[in-house]
Amino acid sequence: MKRAVNYRPDRATGAFLALLPFAFALVAYFLASEARLAANPADRLMPSFGAFADAIEQFAFTENRRTGEYLLWSDTAISLRRIAIGLGVSVLLCIVVGVPAGFLPVLSRLLGPFVAALSLIPPLAVLPILFIVFGLGELAKVALIVFGVAPFLIRDVALAVQQIPRELIVKAQTLGASTWQMMTLVVFPQVLPRLFDSLRLSLGATWLFLIAAEAIASEGGLGYRIFLVRRFLAMDVILPYVAWITLLAFLMDWGLARLSRRLARWRAIEKGEA
Amino acid sequence: MTEIVVRNLTKRYGDALILENVSVDLPDHEFCVVLGPSGAGKTTFLRILLSQERPTSGEVLIDGAPLDPEPQPDRGVVFQRYSVFPHMTALQNVMFGPQLRAAPVTGRLWGARRRALRERAAALLGDVGLGHALDKYPAQLSGGMQQRLAIAQTLIMEPKVLLLDEPFGALDPSTRKAMHRLIVDLWARNRMTVVMVTHDIEEAFILGTRILMVDKRRRDPHAPQAWGSGIVEDIRLDPAKKPPMPEEEREEDMAAIFARHRARAGAALVAGAEAPPAPRRAAG
Numbered sequence: 210m211k212r213a214v215n216y217r218p219d220r221a222t223g224a225f226l227a228l229l230p231f232a233f234a235l236v237a238y239f240l241a242s243e244a245r246l247a248a249n250p251a252d253r254l255m256p257s258f259g260a261f262a263d264a265i266e267q268f269a270f271t272e273n274r275r276t277g278e279y280l281l282w283s284d285t286a287i288s289l290r291r292i293a294i295g296l297g298v299s300v301l302l303c304i305v306v307g308v309p310a311g312f313l314p315v316l317s318r319l320l321g322p323f324v325a326a327l328s329l330i331p332p333l334a335v336l337p338i339l340f341i342v343f344g345l346g347e348l349a350k351v352a353l354i355v356f357g358v359a360p361f362l363i364r365d366v367a368l369a370v371q372q373i374p375r376e377l378i379v380k381a382q383t384l385g386a387s388t389w390q391m392m393t394l395v396v397f398p399q400v401l402p403r404l405f406d407s408l409r410l411s412l413g414a415t416w417l418f419l420i421a422a423e424a425i426a427s428e429g430g431l432g433y434r435i436f437l438v439r440r441f442l443a444m445d446v447i448l449p450y451v452a453w454i455t456l457l458a459f460l461m462d463w464g465l466a467r468l469s470r471r472l473a474r475w476r477a478i479e480k481g482e483a
Numbered sequence: 484m485t486e487i488v489v490r491n492l493t494k495r496y497g498d499a500l501i502l503e504n505v506s507v508d509l510p511d512h513e514f515c516v517v518l519g520p521s522g523a524g525k526t527t528f529l530r531i532l533l534s535q536e537r538p539t540s541g542e543v544l545i546d547g548a549p550l551d552p553e554p555q556p557d558r559g560v561v562f563q564r565y566s567v568f569p570h571m572t573a574l575q576n577v578m579f580g581p582q583l584r585a586a587p588v589t590g591r592l593w594g595a596r597r598r599a600l601r602e603r604a605a606a607l608l609g610d611v612g613l614g615h616a617l618d619k620y621p622a623q624l625s626g627g628m629q630q631r632l633a634i635a636q637t638l639i640m641e642p643k644v645l646l647l648d649e650p651f652g653a654l655d656p657s658t659r660k661a662m663h664r665l666i667v668d669l670w671a672r673n674r675m676t677v678v679m680v681t682h683d684i685e686e687a688f689i690l691g692t693r694i695l696m697v698d699k700r701r702r703d704p705h706a707p708q709a710w711g712s713g714i715v716e717d718i719r720l721d722p723a724k725k726p727p728m729p730e731e732e733r734e735e736d737m738a739a740i741f742a743r744h745r746a747r748a749g750a751a752l753v754a755g756a757e758a759p760p761a762p763r764r765a766a767g
Contacts, residue, residue, distance in 0.1 A: 379533065379554050380562070385584050389588070475620045476570075
């Protein structure tokens with residue numbers, strides 16, 4: 210009898226195993242939904258797959274009579290735009306602040322404790338302030354994402370910068386590198402994979418802050434829609450929206466992983482992935 | 484001409500006295516090996532020459548001028564580890580230094596100047612035996628190859644002084660011998676001074692024209708930190724009269740090494756074990 214740690218599934222078995230929990234969840238939902246609908250055909254908590262199809266048809270492929278939009282797509286565009294701006298600004302801050310703050314001892318003294326304190330403020334507690342200061346428009350929602358994600362990214366990248374072996378920095382100086390050259394040509398490329406990793410880890414928080422902001426004050430977006438139809442117990446809309454958000458988050462994670470491997474091929478080689 | 488003068492150098496960390504009153508003159512083109520037990524301060528000595536550390540008192544002069552307080556291209560360095568940039572290919576690593584000087588903002592040359600530099604870097608990589616690995620990343624190179632790359636990266640800057648901090652300490656013995664040959668060859672062809680730190684006495688005698696032994700001159704068992712290290716031995720070797728370097732095998736020539744060791748094993752070899760196993764065909 211082999212020890213359990215030594216059982217390695219082959220490719221096909223691995224794929225089967227990976228799909229198994231998903232299939233199990235779907236089947237369990239189907240059975241439970243059938244049972245509830247059999248007892249009460251007007252049940253709204255666990256709609257049938259047919260009801261999902263109708264809702265998807267209505268939200269994704271039917272023009273809205275009032276606005277002339279396809280709601281799912283316009284909601285998606287609105288939300289993705291907010292995420293793109295929020296994450297874009299966060300990454301920019303992380304590069305412009307995090308790399309120098311990790312590399313230059315004076316800046317790290319100046320900014321380290323402050324950024325650490327910032328990152329400990331619960332972003333949702335700041336949301337009212339953001340609404341008061343920036344109003345109820347786009348800016349407050351993007352600001353919440355930045356406030357929630359940027360301090361974490363900055364701290365993580367600054368830490369990664371400090372872990373670069375001292376020898377490499379001394380070596381760069383013996384090759385005549387200036388501070389600017391070390392920062393842009395030695396430090397930044399070496400922490401780039403870490404930036405991608407921490408960005409991927411922040412995706413969950415990003416969506417959380419987006420949906421929170423949209424739920425409270427918004428006129429569109431995936432989070433707005435979910436909280437709007439909640440009033441009608443429209444589980445047939447909410448569940449496909451949740452699945453769609455999950456798929457979007459998964460695709461973003463996958464895309465970032467691919468981009469990271471492409472932009473930092475050396476790291477993939479080090480890890481034996483290429 | 485490069486002359487290094489070290490005068491009354493002392494280095495102290497808090498209460499611990501590491502180096503005490505070290506003075507030495509290194510004339511042009513010396514291959515100076517600094518020997519000493521662990522903790523004797525030989526790496527501290529090298530770091531001071533590199534300007535990675537500042538002496539507590541005393542001074543170091545290169546050609547009569549005091550050392551720049553920061554590491555500069557006049558002194559190249561190869562460490563035991565982390566000497567090459569992991570995110571650059573071999574060629575990019577060697578082309579890095581000259582581009583920094585030529586392009587302060589982007590660190591990147593273009594066009595004909597880039598092609599000329601590329602050629603010079605490729606030639607240098609060929610000299611150190613990496614002509615076949617120009618586009619490999621350090622992670623794809625063996626330990627010995629990484630050190631060859633680090634040496635080439637340093638040499639392209641034509642430093643006055645080459646500082647080596649146990650550069651071959653992590654290499655296996657046959658690779659180490661190949662590296663000895665390479666470094667002596669490069670030292671002879673380039674008019675630079677080498678200062679190398681090692682704890683391998685055999686290596687010191689093979690390579691050095693000058694051997695400095697660094698150790699504590701006095702010990703107080705009750706206060707081991709009270710006395711610092713100084714130079715306890717200082718000898719010169721004439722490279723022309725040295726015994727030739729032991730005939731070395733090529734880095735990757737495992738078969739030759741194996742054959743020699745098998746011959747040396749002599750009577751210890753168990754008869755019959757040598758016969759190759761009968762060729763077997765894979766069934767099906």
